[in-house]
Amino acid sequence: MLVTTGSQLDRVARCLASAALPQIIDANDEDSDSRDRGTAIHRFLERVGDVGREAALAEIDERWQGICSDLDLGKLATQISLSHEVAIAYNWRADTARLLHPVAPRAYEIDPFCEVATTMDVVGLGQDAVHVGDYKGPRAWLPAPEESYQLGLGAVATTRLFDKSHAVVEYIRIRDDGSVRTFRGELDVFGLEATAARIADLMRGVPDLRIHIQAGLTPDVTEGPWCRYCPAKQHCPAKTALVRRVLTDPAPITYLEPLTPETALRYYRLLAPARAALAHAEAALYAYAKTTPIPLGDEPDGSTRWFGELRREGNEVLDGAISHRVLAELYGGEAANSAVTMEVTKKAITDVVRDKLTPGQKITIEAERVFERIRQLGGASRPITTSTIEYTVSADGDTKARRRKGAR
Numbered sequence: 001m002l003v004t005t006g007s008q009l010d011r012v013a014r015c016l017a018s019a020a021l022p023q024i025i026d027a028n029d030e031d032s033d034s035r036d037r038g039t040a041i042h043r044f045l046e047r048v049g050d051v052g053r054e055a056a057l058a059e060i061d062e063r064w065q066g067i068c069s070d071l072d073l074g075k076l077a078t079q080i081s082l083s084h085e086v087a088i089a090y091n092w093r094a095d096t097a098r099l100l101h102p103v104a105p106r107a108y109e110i111d112p113f114c115e116v117a118t119t120m121d122v123v124g125l126g127q128d129a130v131h132v133g134d135y136k137g138p139r140a141w142l143p144a145p146e147e148s149y150q151l152g153l154g155a156v157a158t159t160r161l162f163d164k165s166h167a168v169v170e171y172i173r174i175r176d177d178g179s180v181r182t183f184r185g186e187l188d189v190f191g192l193e194a195t196a197a198r199i200a201d202l203m204r205g206v207p208d209l210r211i212h213i214q215a216g217l218t219p220d221v222t223e224g225p226w227c228r229y230c231p232a233k234q235h236c237p238a239k240t241a242l243v244r245r246v247l248t249d250p251a252p253i254t255y256l257e258p259l260t261p262e263t264a265l266r267y268y269r270l271l272a273p274a275r276a277a278l279a280h281a282e283a284a285l286y287a288y289a290k291t292t293p294i295p296l297g298d299e300p301d302g303s304t305r306w307f308g309e310l311r312r313e314g315n316e317v318l319d320g321a322i323s324h325r326v327l328a329e330l331y332g333g334e335a336a337n338s339a340v341t342m343e344v345t346k347k348a349i350t351d352v353v354r355d356k357l358t359p360g361q362k363i364t365i366e367a368e369r370v371f372e373r374i375r376q377l378g379g380a381s382r383p384i385t386t387s388t389i390e391y392t393v394s395a396d397g398d399t400k401a402r403r404r405k406g407a408r
Contacts, residue, residue: 003110004206006118009149011226013202017219020209023231038137040064041174042121045076045135046084070178079133079172082124089115090157092200097157116203120154121172129166130158138175141225145169146185149202152195155187165189233280286388296390303392310391310401313382318371320344322379326370331356346371 004012004019012019040060048056053073060068073080087100093114100108100117108117124131132154136142145151146169155167170184187195213219221238230236285307288294293308323344327336331352339348346367353367374380390402 003112004116004203006116006150006153009116009153009199009202010143011230012206013149013198014224014226015222015230016202016205016209017213017221017236018226018230018232019206020213020219021232021235023235034137036061037064037067038135041068041071042085042135044068044071045080045121048073049080049084067174067176067178071174072178072180075180075182076172079122082122082131082133084122085119086123086158087117087119088154088157088161089117090153090160090199091115092196092203095160095196095200097161099161116153116199118150118153118157120158123154123158125162125164128164129168130155130162130164131168131170132158133170133172135172135174138173140173141228142171142173142183144185145171145183146187146191148185149195149199151185152187153199156192156196156199159192165192167192235284289388299392301394303394305390305392305402307388307390309386309388310399311384311386312399312401314385315382316346316371317381317383318344318346318349318374319379319381322377323349323374326373326377326379327352330370330373 008019041064044056044060044064047059050056051059053069057065057068087102087108088097089100089108089110090097091111091114100110102108110117120132121135122131122133132151134151134154142148148169148171151169151171155169159165159167166189167187168184169187170182173181173183175181209219218237221236223238227233227236285294289308291309293306296305296307298304320340320343324336324340327339327349335352335356339352349370350363350367353370354363357363357366371380387401391399392402393399
């Protein structure tokens with residue numbers, strides 16, 4: 001069943017349908033770089049207090065070492081000194097909490113009928129209060145800290161676990177230039193009680209709405225900045241209504257009919273939603289086809305055509321050192337240097353072979369002789385590529401990529 005987590009609560013509070021509609025999780029979507037950036041920053045800030053700045057930087061992917069090295073660690077001194085990545089399950093029925101231990105990164109065993117899991121970036125304990133903080137990116141949508149369901153869940157769970165009566169909650173925004181801005185609020189004992197009640201009401205509403213959706217009823221949705229990362233957006237009534245409106249425009253204009261100022265204005269206004277509708281439709285199609293291939297019919301040769309994810313061997317990749325060795329053996333070091341630097345391509349090798357041809361020799365035969373020698377020495381490989389495309393499956397099980405056919 002779908003499980004709502006603490007990081008999703010602020011979106012769910014504003015659009016309950018986002019937790020009740022079918023969801024598609026695509027790890028390769030256009031926002032993957034943003035997620036990787038955030039993960040690297042989280043990891044760096046988690047480690048820098050234990051191993052120091054330079055050692056923590058060495059553990060980070062090269063792509064994100066620049067932003068991590070620019071972080072204003074002085075501004076983050078308090079947060080770095082606290083505990084990081086603290087996972088807690090909050091039982092919203094019993095108003096109790098327990099520490100969690102991951103079974104995989106950010107994956108925990110909980111009772112989804114009464115518990116919601118949250119992983120807090122930073123947690124600190126005082127005499128009577130807890131400190132709960134969450135790192136956010138430069139453009140993340142944020143509610144006021146004291147009104148945040150995500151921070152509120154962390155505050156309620158932590159105070160219940162450690163028997164405290166006050167919480168300091170804050171968002172820590174990491175900007176592109178490494179500068180830091182914090183947004184802080186407080187929850188007293190009355191604020192904690194009110195937050196616990198809001199969370200319980202919200203969690204009770206999700207399964208009720210799922211029952212209505214399964215019965216065929218269309219849920220109410222609320223669009224806003226929280227839609228950007230919503231895993232249910234491909235099934236959102238607001239998005240699918242846009243597709244229907246564009247694809248069923250009640251007054252189409254034929255190609256032979258001249259445009260008028262009125263019709264041109266109507267088409268101009270339709271252009272932006274049309275692009276958005278097609279983008280949503282295409283994203284939904286590709287996301288679905290990644291896990292469920294779509295049958296497109298039979299081919300004249302008896303094979304079947306599909307649109308879905310196809311794994312196949314990619315282009316042959318040549319090892320630069322071995323390629324240099326082979327070319328030097330056959331044509332001398334100067335020729336090898338002209339084709340191979342730190343990298344080598346088949347085109348560069350073919351150019352060298354062409355220059356060395358003697359009368360009667362054929363370029364295809366001589367180039368293949370070089371490539372075959374490189375393969376014998378272990379200098380060639382074909383990495384497996386995965387892409388969502390049209391392909392056919394023959395009667396004996398062979399698969400082949402095909403050009404996408406036009407509308408028929």
